[in-house]
Amino acid sequence: MKILVLLKQTFDTEEKISLQNGKINEQGVEFIINPYDEYAVEEAMKLKEELGAEVTILTVGPSRTESALRTALAMGADKALMIEYNGSEADEYVISNLIAAAIRNQGFDLILGGYMAVDSGAGQIAIRVAEILGIPQIAAITKLSIVGRNATAERDVEGDLETIEVELPFLATAQQGLNEPRYPSLPGIMKAKKKPIEKVLADELEISNEERSVRTEILDQYLPPKKQAGQILTGEMDHQVSELVQLLRTKAKVI
């Protein structure tokens, strides 16, 4: 079985966000594998151990993303493909076209990705890729089992649980709860250094000019206005409680 994992390198979720020239500042930021993509890598590893599979990791991004690929290789993936792209204007439309062009006709049986990236939060890329390739998708999976060419997955639908049956090939995106990602072992890290990372420039991929032209653009990025300090109530507890009810009804007017 050939498995592809779509991976994005993102800010560490604990990072403070700052701006530089109206854009999110990346200087001095700690980067990690997008947490949802990490579930996807782990699931690929489990399938590899259980059924035998060749696992390829794919990312789109600048040269810094290589460290995320090495981490995934250290977790046990076999090889990686990096679509080098240093700009910032490509939108989901263009990026998914680049990915589809790079993997088309490579015969992947299963494509895994994260449910969304914690930076952009758009959750578009993996699903767009499924549509471009004409394969079904199962979004937000919390369980996956594959027997032969048949797969059964459970997915989270706003808290409800849906069970889906589908044949390979298909694409699935990982939701929290799918698994507990492993830490790369020391031997894993050593081995990863020798594993191949194929690099291709985004400009070299064969897609039409139309497919390269963005549909959307970012006008501005900004930090939310600082919230005014709240009011900590004081006094006897029964007084605080009745004051709170008053405030919510007459001042905040939410009840």
Next chain:
Amino acid sequence: MSKNVLVVAETKNGKLRNVSFEALTIAQSVADGGEVAAVLFGSGAAAYLEEISRYGAARLYVSDHEALSTYTAEAYTQALASLIQEVQADIILMGNTAIGKEVAPRVAARMGMGLISDCTSVETNEGNLVFTRPIYAGKAFEKKTFCKGKEFATLRPNNFEKVIKPAQTELVSFQPEIQDLRKIVKEIVKKTAGGVDLSEAKIIVSGGRGVKSAEGFQPLRELAEVLGGAVGASRGACDAEYCDYSLQIGQTGKVVTPDLYIACGISGAIQHLAGMSSSKIIVAINKDPEAPIFQVADYGIVGDLFEVVPMLTKEFKKALVTS
């Protein structure tokens, strides 16, 4: 310039979703004299005609195609893509719901369109639509616009007004061609407690590790019931198995924007704040006066939730009876 707007409406548990009305309201303001149409997939959709008509749609498209009777992203995608062509929609709006998150990117890819996901505001600037959306889990925002093709956006529930504007809505049935992508929905297990849906709830009472046990959620449920709200939880409470993960609010889990969010025994880790910090009014109840939740709270009570929450329930009961 007038634009045709297509709103993809949605039902949940037999009711039209609030976000569909919000989308119809936005549709009116961006159509600029163009036509607003709605589409509702699934069997029995025609029954919602009257309710849709209250929000100003000129037409409601429905289809009794068998492939649309149970939701699959693949079938909905094909149906929506063909309808967008048919009605020559310039702008397409839908909720950023479980369905919107699956269908919108697929349709956008199928038709070579851009898509701006999870918008919290839509405004017009010199004739162009500008969409605002949270990034980095609400730690920042961005404004986006379309530079080519149709405009397609999904809206985060509870962030837009809904305004009633009655219209004569014509019911139109359409018959899309749908190719089977061989995906079968075998079973749907409803884990969310009936009643108020977290993502669209106006009031949420939420518990963290401070509730200490599954039983500890009982006073929170009672408060939520009095207020007609929903119960949520932090990841800590879910990890400790005090409640099901379906209640989880945060960076992983649900993002909510209620009018009132009451955090009980929640410390306010950054992952949790990402899921609720845009709530209009936040109340924090926590024993620890240093808990970070107080930094985002509009009102705070430092105290034991097991003492404070039942008192609040009683006080609200009293206040709501006399009003």
